[in-house]
Amino acid sequence: MFYVKVPDKKECSFNGGIKNINEGNLFYIPLVVGKDTNVTTLVKKGDFVSQGQKIANTKGDFKTNVISSITGEVLGFEEKTYLTNEKVRCVLIKKTEEDKTFEKTDKKISDMSKQDFLDKLKESGLVGLSGAAFPTYYKYSTEKQINTLIVNAVECESYITADQKILLTKIEEILEATDAILEIFDIPEAIIVIKSKNKKLKDAIEDFVGTYLKIRVEFVSDHYTMGYEKNIIKEVKNITYEKYPLEKGIVVNNVSTIYAIYEVLKLNKPLFERMITVTGDGIKEPTNFVVKTGMLFKDIVDQLSGYTSDNITIVAGGPMMGESISNDDLVMSPNLNNILVLKDFKQEEKTSCLRCGKCMSYCTAEISPVLIKDALEDVNKLKELRPDKCVECGLCSYICPAKIPIREYVREAKKEIGGS
Ligand code: SF4
């Protein structure tokens, strides 16, 4: 396995502080969780919904809820652009009342039973906030003894700083939630993992973590794809696994997800907002801010002083894993951690495959992207090549000297064999 040093480019959004955004009063709550649009809608036009209310739920194996981010009236249903660059059906809600206040409970989170923890997380619509939107309660729904909780704050993609901001501004809450999870599930240790070169974060965490005897901080190198959970676990525990970390008694949560767990358990606040980074040389004021599910990017752009050029490219997500978006009618969702705006971006011209094998040597999932591309017409061969293991990190496309967008072929192959 090889890692790659990618340009950092984090300073532009990190130095911008955390901005307050005027939210407007129309919200389009996407009826989707991750890539799962198979949901039952629980509201209809004319209904009154309150902030934090569930308005839909998924039907598949990994059940979870879609939550209203505001209190108001359902005006109907409209399609908006989702982070996959596909249109998704949204519930259009007009905000009619101010936000609720979510007060801290006096109860210690750690006094909660395992079942209460799981029920609350399930009801809150909490999903992993780093991209895949896997329901968080599911990782803890196990009879197996968990022996390590890993809090992933590596954020190895260029440009993105939302996790760093959460860690710097909410460290006490993150530690409280982490410690409570250790108590509730009788887990002996938690490891917060950050990049070794990040001195600001290192100092901020170490000032607080000393009082938590079961929590420690580990540093990993500043390479892509170090934030992928298989790589973190290998690095800090020297352990490998086949499919899920839980096979080896390990649960990994992204640091923003841990903060969201705190909000669910301590404030009784379901998941309806998150920290997001908007960055790149195509936006005048790169920054981080807290955004509610259902806002549209086009309603935010002017508040960041607008675009720097008429020729911009919008990417939902980071430069490696993100998806190019055709317009700024992009709807905010819990799994959208970054919007990258690039000016005068030119796709490098591709040539024929050089058969150099680099995409195979560097592949994070240890599969063979070029062979998968070659086998696209042969489903049986494809199944053997396991494109379903691809984590869509984009490293193969990045490393390819012929500039072939090889990840897109692997994605196509995934669909071909029935993966998502
Ligand atoms: S995008 Fe998929 S195929 Fe390409 S390097 Fe990442 S895991 Fe491997």
Ligand code: SF4
């Ligand atoms: S890295 Fe690019 S050029 Fe090299 S084998 Fe893979 S697809 Fe071909």
